Amino acid sequence: xxxxxxxxxxxxxxELIARHDLNGPRYTSYPTAPHxxxxxxxxxxxxxxxxxxxxxxxxxxxxxxxLPFCPSPCFYCGCNRVITRNRTEIGAYLVRLEREIAxxxxxxxxxxxxxxxxxxxxxxNYLDLEQMAALMDALRSGFTFGPESLREFSIxxxxxxxxxxxxxxxxxxxxxxxxxxxQDFDPAVQEAINRIxxxxxxxxxxxxxxxxxxxxxxxxxxxxxxxxxxxxxxxxLEIVIAGRPDRIAVYGYAHLPEVFxxxxxxxPADMPPASTRLALLGLAIDTLRRAGYQYLGMDHFALxxxxxxxxxxxxxxxxxxxxxxxxAECDLVGLGVSAIGKVGDCYAANARDLTGYYAAIDAGHxxxxxxxxxxxxxxxxxxxxxxxxxxxxxxxxxxxxxxxxDFGQRxxxxxxxxxxxxxxxxxxxxxxxxxxxxxxxxxxxxxAMAFDAYLARPGExxxxxxxxx
Amino acid sequence: MTPSPLSLATARPxxxxxxxxxxxxxxxxxxxxxxxxxxxxxxxxxxxxxxxIEHTDPIQPGRHIFRVNDPFHAVYAVxxxxxxxxxxxxxxxxxxxxxxLPGELIGLDAIHPAHYxxxxxxxxxxxxxxxxxxxxxxxxxxxxxxxxxxxxxxSKDIAASSLLAGDxxxxxxxxxxxxxxxxxxxxxxxxxxxxHLVMSRADIANYLRLATETVSRVLRRFQDENLIExxxxxxxxxxxxxxxxxxxxxxxx
Numbered sequence: 099x100x101x102x103x104x105x106x107x108x109x110x111x112x113e114l115i116a117r118h119d120l121n122g123p124r125y126t127s128y129p130t131a132p133h134x135x136x137x138x139x140x141x142x143x144x145x146x147x148x149x150x151x152x153x154x155x156x157x158x159x160x161x162x163x164x165l166p167f168c169p170s171p172c173f174y175c176g177c178n179r180v181i182t183r184n185r186t187e188i189g190a191y192l193v194r195l196e197r198e199i200a201x202x203x204x205x206x207x208x209x210x211x212x213x214x215x216x217x218x219x220x221x222x223n224y225l226d227l228e229q230m231a232a233l234m235d236a237l238r239s240g241f242t243f244g245p246e247s248l249r250e251f252s253i254x255x256x257x258x259x260x261x262x263x264x265x266x267x268x269x270x271x272x273x274x275x276x277x278x279x280x281q282d283f284d285p286a287v288q289e290a291i292n293r294i295x296x297x298x299x300x301x302x303x304x305x306x307x308x309x310x311x312x313x314x315x316x317x318x319x320x321x322x323x324x325x326x327x328x329x330x331x332x333x334x335l336e337i338v339i340a341g342r343p344d345r346i347a348v349y350g351y352a353h354l355p356e357v358f359x360x361x362x363x364x365x366p367a368d369m370p371p372a373s374t375r376l377a378l379l380g381l382a383i384d385t386l387r388r389a390g391y392q393y394l395g396m397d398h399f400a401l402x403x404x405x406x407x408x409x410x411x412x413x414x415x416x417x418x419x420x421x422x423x424x425x426a427e428c429d430l431v432g433l434g435v436s437a438i439g440k441v442g443d444c445y446a447a448n449a450r451d452l453t454g455y456y457a458a459i460d461a462g463h464x465x466x467x468x469x470x471x472x473x474x475x476x477x478x479x480x481x482x483x484x485x486x487x488x489x490x491x492x493x494x495x496x497x498x499x500x501x502x503x504d505f506g507q508r509x510x511x512x513x514x515x516x517x518x519x520x521x522x523x524x525x526x527x528x529x530x531x532x533x534x535x536x537x538x539x540x541x542x543x544x545x546a547m548a549f550d551a552y553l554a555r556p557g558e559x560x561x562x563x564x565x566x567x
Numbered sequence: 568m569t570p571s572p573l574s575l576a577t578a579r580p581x582x583x584x585x586x587x588x589x590x591x592x593x594x595x596x597x598x599x600x601x602x603x604x605x606x607x608x609x610x611x612x613x614x615x616x617x618x619x620i621e622h623t624d625p626i627q628p629g630r631h632i633f634r635v636n637d638p639f640h641a642v643y644a645v646x647x648x649x650x651x652x653x654x655x656x657x658x659x660x661x662x663x664x665x666x667x668l669p670g671e672l673i674g675l676d677a678i679h680p681a682h683y684x685x686x687x688x689x690x691x692x693x694x695x696x697x698x699x700x701x702x703x704x705x706x707x708x709x710x711x712x713x714x715x716x717x718x719x720x721x722s723k724d725i726a727a728s729s730l731l732a733g734d735x736x737x738x739x740x741x742x743x744x745x746x747x748x749x750x751x752x753x754x755x756x757x758x759x760x761x762x763h764l765v766m767s768r769a770d771i772a773n774y775l776r777l778a779t780e781t782v783s784r785v786l787r788r789f790q791d792e793n794l795i796e797x798x799x800x801x802x803x804x805x806x807x808x809x810x811x812x813x814x815x816x817x818x819x820x
Contacts, residue, residue, distance in 0.1 A: 152767030155783045155790070155797050209780035 108393050108539035110380040114522060115540060116372060122543040124396065125487055126418060127445055128480035129470060129552045131438060134447050138469030146444040146471075147205035150429050157429045159206060159241065160214035160418075163233070164434030165222040166452075167191070169259070172293045173363040174281070174323060174351050178436035178450060179220040191452070192229060194459040195434055196236040201464055202431055203240025211244035212237075214428055215251040215272075222253050223260060227267040234271045243272070250275055250424075252314075257303040258295050265303060269310035276307050277316035277347070283337055284330030287323050290368050297337055304341050314404065317343040321378035322351035324368035331378050332385065339389045344404045347421075348382045349397045350375075379540070394422050395487055395542065415488040422488070435465070443472040475551065482509075483546045486532070490539060495530030515548040616706060616713065621697040622646070632673070632687040632695065639677035641697045645669050648693030649765045652685045653773075663774040665727075666690070666766055668748075670755050674700075675724050690765045731776065735817050740775040741785045742813035745795065749804060760804040 123130040150156055166180045167188050180187070215237070225233065243249065252275035253268060265276070280300060281293060288294050307315050317338050321331065338346060353369060355361040370378070383393070391399040392407045398421065400407040409415045409424045416423045418430060418440070432439030435455040438447045446469040449455040458465040472480065478501065485492040494505040506513065516532075519525050524538030525545050534542050547553055623643075626632060632643060635654060643650075650667040664685055667673050677683045678700070707714040731740065745762065753759035764771070772779040786802075789795045794810050796803040804810060811820070 152769065153799055154764050154768050154771070154786050154802065156768070207779065209783065 108383060109536040110383050110540065111537055112373070112376045112380060114524075114537060115376055115379075118519075118522070118524075118541050118544055122547050123550070123553075125483050125543065125546050126421065127438070127440070128483050128550070129476060130550075131445075131447060133552045134445060134468040134470045136468050138444070138446065138466075138471060140464045140466050142469060142471065143439075143441070143444065143446045143464060143466045144205060146441045146446070150442045151207045151210070156207060156210050157427050158211050158213045158244065160428035160430045161212055161216070161237065161241065162430060162432050162434075162437055162439070163195070163215070163217045163222075163237075164219065164432070164437040164448075165191075165217060165225060166220035166435055167224050168219065168221045168256075169224060170292065171360045171363075172281075173291045173360050174320060175360055176352060176354065176358045177218075177220065180452060188225060188229065190456075191435075192225075192233060194456055195233065197459050198433055198465060199236045199240050201459075201462075202433060203237075206241070206429075206431070208242050210242065210429075211248075212241045213244045213248050213250065214423070215249070217253040217273075219254055221256045221259060223255050223264060223268070227264070227271075230268065231271055246272075252276065254279065255303065255307075257300040258293075260303045260306070265306035265312065266310040269307075269312060274312055275314040275316070276312050277318055277345075278304060278307075278343075279318050280334070280338060281318070281320045282323055282326060282331060283334040284326065286325045287330060290324040290364065292363065301337070301341055304343065314344045316345035316347065317341070318347045318349065319382070320349050320351050321382060322353075322370060322375045324364050324370070326370050326374070326378060328374070328377055328381055332381060335382060335385045339385070339391075342401070345398065345400045345406065346386060346391060347397050348379070348386075348399070350379065383540075393539065395490070395539070396421070398422055410488070413489055417484055417487050443477070445470045445472075479549050479551060482549050486534060486546050486549075487542055490534035490542065492532040493530065494532055509549070512548050516545065519545060519548070616703075616710070619698050619702045619706065621699075623695045623697055626689040626693045626695070628689055628691050628693075630689050632689060632693070633683045634686050635683060637683045639674065639681050639683055639700065641699050642672050642674035642677075642703070643687075644672050644696040644698070646694045646696055649690045650693055651688045651690050651766060651770060653688070654685050661773065663770050665774070666770075668751055668755070671751075672720055672724075675721055730817055730819070731774075733817065737775075737777050737781050737785050738788075738813055739817050740777060741782065741789070742794075742810050743817035744771065744775060745802065745804065746811055746814040746818060749807070760807060762802045762804070764800045764802060 164178070166178055168175075168179050168181050169183055171179075171181045182188075222230075237243075249272070251273045253273050255265075255276050255278050257278055257280075268276070278300065280295070281291065282288065283295070283297050283300075285294075304315055304317070319334065319338065353361060353364070355364070386399045387393070390401065392402050392404075392410070394400055394406055394410055394415065395417075398406070402408075405424055406415065406422050410422075414424065429442065430438075430440045432446065432448060434448065435452055436448055436450045438445060440446075446466045448465040449458055449467045454467065455465045458467075470476075482492060482497070498505040513527070516525055516527075519538065519541075520527060522537075523535055524541055526533045526535055532545075534545055538545060626648075632650060645667050647669055650673055652664040652667070652673060654662050654664065656662055667687075673687050674683065676685070703713075703717075707717055730743070735743075748762045749759045752762065766774075768782045769779050771777075772782045775782070777785075786795065786797055789810075790797055794804070794806045794813075796805055814820070
């Protein structure tokens with residue numbers, strides 16, 4: 099297979115992007131979470147977990163743990179989080195979380211190793227090391243951790259909440275990957291988003307992580323923030339690149355104040371115009387490429403020796419709720435409020451707010467409130483979307499042979515829907531392949547959307563998603 | 568007392584076997600299909616045998632066909648799906664006796680005690696042919712081919728029950744399990760190299776007298792050694808000769 103079109107750097111064409119920029123899902127799952135159903139609950143999840151143990155070689159496990167608390171609100175944030183200064187609230191949550199861990203762990207056979215663990219938030223490192231140690235103990239007593247060399251245990255870090263021994267302490271607890279929230283170092287932007295974060299302290303924490311033996315370090319940036327300027331963002335990129343993080347994510351800020359309350363604190367007058375927004379993205383892509391970073395897809399860049407970049411070159415890159423990954427074959431267990439898991443052919447989502455989560459756990463139940471069992475059609479479309487998002491190349495010929503139908507016939511309407519994207523040079527249909535072009539890479543969500551059977555088409559009411567760019 | 572050898576699983580048909588018999592034809596998977604082939608029975612005799620057969624309604628996964636100590640009236644031939652037989656010992660532990668595929672008979676071990684000595688459970692959607700035992704026994708007295716076939720089936724059943732009793736390694740047991748499945752499926756016109764394991768790994772482990780995790784560990788190693796490829800519950804046999812070689816002591820081939 100010819101990997102060149104997909105691995106070429108994305109071409110940045112502001113006019114093209116401006117013309118196609120609209121809202122679309124990020125496809126960390128297919129179908130996406132808004133389509134999960136309340137008819138899928140605890141009983142269905144338990145059955146899925148039992149069935150997953152019955153496979154001849156059950157999949158290893160990946161754990162996602164949601165820690166929703168933050169000491170103060172960043173105004174751009176669209177995550178499920180709880181702002182509190184009251185640390186006893188964290189303790190009350192951890193009691194429930196440990197109960198849920200015990201209930202969930204009992205569903206999975208003990209010989210199924212945990213190869214992946216991700217702690218997301220909120221701000222996971224708002225927990226102190228003692229609380230984190232207790233949480234890791236709970237996980238370790240319920241689940242079997244895989245051998246150290248195979249583990250990818252990652253945590254999202256707010257550098258402002260770390261102390262001298264934080265990273266070393268987390269490393270001792272088993273974490274070997276960290277992603278650091280930076281967003282932008284421009285003081286004006288930091289004030290507008292209510293996140294004041296010094297350059298020295300941030301770089302210091304990243305250095306601590308390296309010294310403590312973290313194998314992979316990632317930095318999150320955001321473009322499209324209020325008051326953001328090309329000069330300021332260029333400086334941020336320069337500072338971050340100098341630290342040589344293995345991965346850099348550059349997320350587009352999704353301004354949806356009607357959905358995310360915190361965003362109402364942002365003065366609409368401070369929002370950069372669409373042209374600036376696009377120029378910021380163009381700047382990031384260009385700067386990162388010149389600095390030697392490889393584009394993985396969506397918002398993600400990595401140094402060529404990073405394992406995600408290696409996986410992409412080998413065609414093994416996967417996409418799941420944590421973004422891009424090298425482990426697709428895991429069953430994903432979601433723990434904590436709003437966490438989403440995928441076990442066997444089922445997605446399962448926990449209660450979205452603390453009230454619902456506590457009520458379920460206190461009654462001795464799992465907190466699964468919604469979910470979805472994949473149909474055969476879902477599985478097929480999911481694998482098409484996966485191929486487009488991860489390698490930018492779908493072998494329609496091989497797909498047809500594998501599934502015993504004619505791709506062009508079965509997906510005639512979808513291919514039709516792609517026509518305008520073909521005319522604009524975002525995708526090419528050639529030699530039995532559907533290939534995302536360098537021009538199309540930044541708009542790959544649009545290509546994927548053509549295959550989404552759940553999307554409301556023009557004239558219908560659609561769920562709200564963030565903008566494509 | 569155990570049923571057919573390493574009784575197995577079902578497979579995706581390589582071609583679609585005829586699902587239904589009629590007055591002149593048995594289902595192609597029928598345990599008694601061989602009866603009329605060599606002798607060329609008169610249609611009337613065949614019709615008489617056919618009269619004994621009741622096709623059951625589909626039995627849903629997880630439902631029992633019979634339970635231990637139910638009075639014995641009939642033997643069953645599996646037409647579609649997979650049946651697991653098992654007993655529960657005095658300590659409350661389940662002991663898996665075997666897995667039955669299309670074309671295989673269950674209930675032969677009930678003839679002497681006149682009640683079923685085990686439980687029979689549908690692992691997936693199962694359809695059966697039910698043969699009233701008194702009727703088939705009296706017909707067998709008049710049809711030598713039928714009698715011979717009954718003896719063959721019973722003898723096979725007895726021989727198979729001792730196969731796993733030897734001091735075999737986990738590798739040998741699992742290889743024999745897969746080869747037995749493959750052989751039986753191939754005999755019914757299914758692919759010999761694609762096996763869908765409808766039974767759980769705990770059932771496989773129990774049947775082979777191995778620890779559950781051992782089953783997965785050995786299968787993973789087989790996969791690493793390119794003997795097989797496992798995708799969820801589908802097993803593709805990649806190196807049939809090597810797997811057969813591993814299985815030869817258990818299967819005495």
